[in-house]
Amino acid sequence: MSNILEVQNVVKQYGDYTALNNVSLQVPKGSIYGLLGPNGAGKTSLIRIINQITMPDSGIVFLDGEKLHPEHVKHIGYMPEERGLYKTMKVGEQCLYLAQLKGMSEAEAKKQLKYWFEKFEIQGWWDKKIQELSKGMAQKIQFIVTVLHQPKLLILDEPFSGFDPVNANLIKDEIIELNKKGTSVIFSTHRMESVEEMCDYIALIHKSNKLIEGKLDDVKRQHRTNTYQVGIVTNNIEGLMLQLTHKFTLNQTNFKSLNDDLKLEVHLGQYHSNDLLSILTQFGQVTHFVEKIPTVNDIFIQTVSQ
Amino acid sequence: MSVLSLIIKREFIAKVRNKSFIVMTFLGPLLIVGMTFLIAYLSSVNKGDIKTIGVHDSANVFVNDFKNSEDIKYVNLSNLSFDKAKDSSNNAFEGLIYVPEVQNISELATKTTYISDDSPKMDFLMNLQKVIDTKLNKENLKKLGFDADTIEKAKIKSEVQFAKFSGEDGLKFLNEIKIGIGFAFGYLIMMFIIIYGNMVMRSVIEEKTNRIIEIIISSVKPFQLMMGKIIGTSLAGILQFLIWIVLGVILMFSLSAVLGGQQEAVATAQVSAEQAEVAMSFVDKLQLYIAEIPVASILIGFVIFFIGGYFLYSSFYAAIGAAVDSETDSQQFLMPIIMPLMLAVYVGFLTVMNDPHGTVAVVFSLIPLTSPIVMLMRIPFGVPLWQLTLSVVLLYGTFIFVVWFAAKIYRVGILMYGKKPSWKELYKWLKY
Numbered sequence: 246m247s248n249i250l251e252v253q254n255v256v257k258q259y260g261d262y263t264a265l266n267n268v269s270l271q272v273p274k275g276s277i278y279g280l281l282g283p284n285g286a287g288k289t290s291l292i293r294i295i296n297q298i299t300m301p302d303s304g305i306v307f308l309d310g311e312k313l314h315p316e317h318v319k320h321i322g323y324m325p326e327e328r329g330l331y332k333t334m335k336v337g338e339q340c341l342y343l344a345q346l347k348g349m350s351e352a353e354a355k356k357q358l359k360y361w362f363e364k365f366e367i368q369g370w371w372d373k374k375i376q377e378l379s380k381g382m383a384q385k386i387q388f389i390v391t392v393l394h395q396p397k398l399l400i401l402d403e404p405f406s407g408f409d410p411v412n413a414n415l416i417k418d419e420i421i422e423l424n425k426k427g428t429s430v431i432f433s434t435h436r437m438e439s440v441e442e443m444c445d446y447i448a449l450i451h452k453s454n455k456l457i458e459g460k461l462d463d464v465k466r467q468h469r470t471n472t473y474q475v476g477i478v479t480n481n482i483e484g485l486m487l488q489l490t491h492k493f494t495l496n497q498t499n500f501k502s503l504n505d506d507l508k509l510e511v512h513l514g515q516y517h518s519n520d521l522l523s524i525l526t527q528f529g530q531v532t533h534f535v536e537k538i539p540t541v542n543d544i545f546i547q548t549v550s551q
Numbered sequence: 552m553s554v555l556s557l558i559i560k561r562e563f564i565a566k567v568r569n570k571s572f573i574v575m576t577f578l579g580p581l582l583i584v585g586m587t588f589l590i591a592y593l594s595s596v597n598k599g600d601i602k603t604i605g606v607h608d609s610a611n612v613f614v615n616d617f618k619n620s621e622d623i624k625y626v627n628l629s630n631l632s633f634d635k636a637k638d639s640s641n642n643a644f645e646g647l648i649y650v651p652e653v654q655n656i657s658e659l660a661t662k663t664t665y666i667s668d669d670s671p672k673m674d675f676l677m678n679l680q681k682v683i684d685t686k687l688n689k690e691n692l693k694k695l696g697f698d699a700d701t702i703e704k705a706k707i708k709s710e711v712q713f714a715k716f717s718g719e720d721g722l723k724f725l726n727e728i729k730i731g732i733g734f735a736f737g738y739l740i741m742m743f744i745i746i747y748g749n750m751v752m753r754s755v756i757e758e759k760t761n762r763i764i765e766i767i768i769s770s771v772k773p774f775q776l777m778m779g780k781i782i783g784t785s786l787a788g789i790l791q792f793l794i795w796i797v798l799g800v801i802l803m804f805s806l807s808a809v810l811g812g813q814q815e816a817v818a819t820a821q822v823s824a825e826q827a828e829v830a831m832s833f834v835d836k837l838q839l840y841i842a843e844i845p846v847a848s849i850l851i852g853f854v855i856f857f858i859g860g861y862f863l864y865s866s867f868y869a870a871i872g873a874a875v876d877s878e879t880d881s882q883q884f885l886m887p888i889i890m891p892l893m894l895a896v897y898v899g900f901l902t903v904m905n906d907p908h909g910t911v912a913v914v915f916s917l918i919p920l921t922s923p924i925v926m927l928m929r930i931p932f933g934v935p936l937w938q939l940t941l942s943v944v945l946l947y948g949t950f951i952f953v954v955w956f957a958a959k960i961y962r963v964g965i966l967m968y969g970k971k972p973s974w975k976e977l978y979k980w981l982k983y
Contacts, residue, residue, distance in 0.1 A: 260979055296769040298966070315772070323769040329762025334565065345557050346770040390766070 247310065249274040249398050249429040250295065255304030257290050264290040265301070266453040272398075272431060272446070274309075277424055279444035279461075280433040281541070283549055286450045288433050289326070292400055295431075296323050309397060319348040322396035326403045326433075328387050330375045337371035340390055347394040354393065361389045365415075380407055388416055392423060399423065399430045405439060417443070437542040447541065451549050461541070468539045468547070471513040474498055476505035476533030477525055485528040492516060492524075505532055554771050555779050562783025566750065567790065576791050580798040584806070605640035607633055608650035612659065616682045617648070623675060637666065646671065648679065656690050659683065725843055726932075730904050732844065733928035736853050737899050740923050741892050744861055747788040748868035748888075751781055752881060755872030755965070764965045773962040778954075781865045844931055852930045852939070859946040860923025863953055864888060870957035873964030874972050874980075895921035899928040907932035917942050919949035956981065 250272040257265040265287045272278045282288050293299045295306060297318060306313040308320065331339055337358070344354035362368045365385055375383055384407045392399065404420065405413040421443065424430055432444060440447060440461075447464060449457040457464055479485055489495055489511065498510035506529075511521055518536070525531050539547075566572055605628045606617055617625040626644065628636040633649070640647035646667025653659060663683055665671060671679075689699045755777075758764045767776055871884040898921065902911045907929050916926040916934070922942045926934070963980040964972070972980075 293966070298765065298768050299962075318770050321769070323766065325762070325765040325769075327762040327765065329758075329764070329766060331565075331758075331763055332761055342557065342561055343766065343770070346554060346767065 247274050248272055248307075249276075249309055250431070251307040252291070252295070253305045253307070255291070255294060255301045255306065257287075257294060257299070257301050263453050265294075267304070268450065268453075268455045269304075270448055270455065270458060272429060274429055275424070275427060276445045277420075277430045277432055277443050279440040279447040279541075280431055280450070281435075281440065281447055281545060282450035287453045288450055289402070291450070292323070292325075292402060292431075292433065295400065296321060319394065320397040322391040322394065322399045324387060324391040324399075324401045324404060326406070328384060328407065330383060330386060330390075332376040333374055335371070336373050336375065336378070336386055339375065340386065340393065343390045344393050349394050357393050357395070358389070361393065365389070381409055381412055384408055385412065385416075388419070392419075392428075395428075397427075397429065399428055400433075401430065402433045403436075404432065404434070405436060437540065437545060440541050449545065449548055456548050457544070464544065465538055468544050470537065470539065472537040473511050473513065473518060473521060474500060474509070474533060474535050474537055475511055475521070475525060475531065476500070476502050476508050477529050477531050478504060479506050479529030481528055482507055485525075488524050488528075489521075493521065500533065502533055508533070510537065555775050555782075558771065558776060558779025559783040559786065562754065562780050563786050565754075566784055566787035572787065572791065576794050577798070579791075580795050580802060583799070584802050602645040603643070605636055605644045605647040606650070607631070607636040607647060609633075610650065610652045612650055612656065613682060613686055616686055620678075640666070641668075645669065657687055660687055729844060729931035730928070732849065733903065733931045734900065736849065736927045737896065737924040740853075740857055740860055740927060741896055743788060743792075743857070744864045744892060744923075745889070747784055747861065748865045750788075751784050751865045752868040752872035753878065754780055754784065755869050755961075756875065756878060756881075759873065759876065759965055768965070773965065774958045777866070777869050777958055777961050781862060781869060785861055785865070845933065849927075849930050852927060855943060856923040856927055856946065859919075859943070859950055863919065863923075863946065863950045864892070866950070866954045866957035870960040870964070873961040874967075874977060875964075891920040892924070895924035899925045903928045903932075908934075913938065917945060919946045922946050 248271045250270070252268060252270040255265050255268050256263070268287070268291060270291075280288055280291070290299070294301050295308075295313075297313060297315065308314075308317045311317070334342075340358050341351060341354050344357070345351060349357070362371070367382070367385065370378065370382070370386070375386070378386070388404075391401070399420070401420070404416060408416060417439070420430060432440070434440060444461055446459065447457070447461050448455055448459075459467075477485070485507065486495075489509070493514060493516065494512040496510040496512070498508055500508060502508065513521060522531070522534065525534075601622055601624055603624045603626055605626050606613070607628050609629050611629065619625060625648075628639065628647070631639070637647060637649075646665055646669070649664045649666055650659060651662050651664075653662060660683065663679075665676075665679065692699050692702060758767065867888050871881050871888075874884065875881045895915065898911065898915045902909060902915070903925065906912060912925065912929060915921045916929050916938065923946065926939070926942050930939075959981050960977055
């Protein structure tokens, strides 16, 4: 699969401060790509370079196989974290203006706007000024403005902030639908559950360096700790514990269950999961046996605090 | 439509639709005309206010010389004692002119006293002194054996005529008129730069605080946005000026028609051939004056220097707007911009008036920061072509440099939030 975006060895310095230190990324076409990192890691600097708001000091960026070029802004839709619209401008005029800046013709922009306004059922807002709208309403307009010109690549910085749960869901569905139609999405957020839910790929930037990149499943596989959660109904807890501590490292754990006598988190070390299972079955009825897969949150915290 | 023209259009419409723009555009001329009439009315009210002044002149030296005028009435209190005259003047009159009895009449030159608690009006004082001077002069002449009336008849009032070597008639007061024209245009440019430069700055700050800036510059280059803003705003300003000119002309015409109509009604009966002749020659004179003033080069110069100067300064304003977060923070950066503008106006006023082609005037009309104003003040007097060319080249060269420089600060500044930059940081931004 080809990449919609390739960042190669990008360096960006502000005076003495290095914002991006030799960062490379590959965003596959058609993916939803999570760009993660703590505040100040360099995500915004990278996003600004992709949007050609600033230029890298060195390194190259390719969009859809072509070296980044001013015309490419037409193929990118960008929603910055700091949302903003002209407060005193009317909604309709503002959308038309921003669409035309992205190279759409007025007629085409009107057609697309009609589609989106109907979809979000906000036809009545056309002649309202942004300052008359609530924050959530303005966010909807912001989203429409971002996707209106049918970009190949959407870059969304904290897309769900400012939305109530209903509208956040609406926007999420729209993003997924656009993705299904072929739009690639780069997604920068601190809400790990939405990364977990939506992203196929992730990259983690920390202190100006890229630390992790890859398919979400692969990343998780790399970060698996070979730990299993087990639940067992037994009348010989002491015997079982004796056997287990002999081979494995154990931790207390808790999960919802009906009537387990013992709940444990077992770190397998060099052993196979079947070794654990065979011991367990000698002592009673196994009711719970699950590999503990690291969450994105775990990976994030683990990587950043290293 | 190109991106630049889209931005220009938006900026123009945003400015023109602004309520304060509409109010200023249509109320501005009314205010000016209203003020003019208010001032005229107030001074006429002032005139109607008659002041009474007592005269105590027991020797009757000036008795017939103080003549009542429109706003001053003299009352002869010479029959009263000085103290009584003083008291009654203090109570009822504006003041008292006290002419003491003296041995030698020429002592009155320094002994005449005006007693009042208010300081006298300038023209009243001048008139008083003139009366005394004339009287004492006459007396002196009489004493020396001259007949005052004969001397008065022998007096001559000269009127120097102006001519050129080419033989044409010269015109009086031409210099004053030229200064007036130059000053008006120079002042106009300064006002425009300050008002509309500020507007550019405010609009940059607005985009920054609205945070829409990041969305816009993900579609267009910061340079395009900056130029679009400057051009769009200036078009709005030009529109405003045009409306003012048209409205002003209409207002003045209609007002003078109303007033002139009234005057004519009064004067119809008295219109004499002489008056008509004066009016005729005035029109002729006016044409002569217009012929003497290089109207075309003033207008062309105005446009060229206006565009250059406005663009130069509004680039500074745009850069400042990008560097700060709010208008209050902009003050420290605005000072160095306002200074050369003020300097230009003062230099223009003080030196061009005295010597339009002196060294100071020439130098300041070449320096790009002051040339739009000073050069325009000089143009009515005729400026050598090489100076004009050099000045324009310098102005536009600097303009290109400043736009480049402003665009750099603008590019970095619009994405910097939260802190007020120092000059040192601005310098650093140039290297980003």
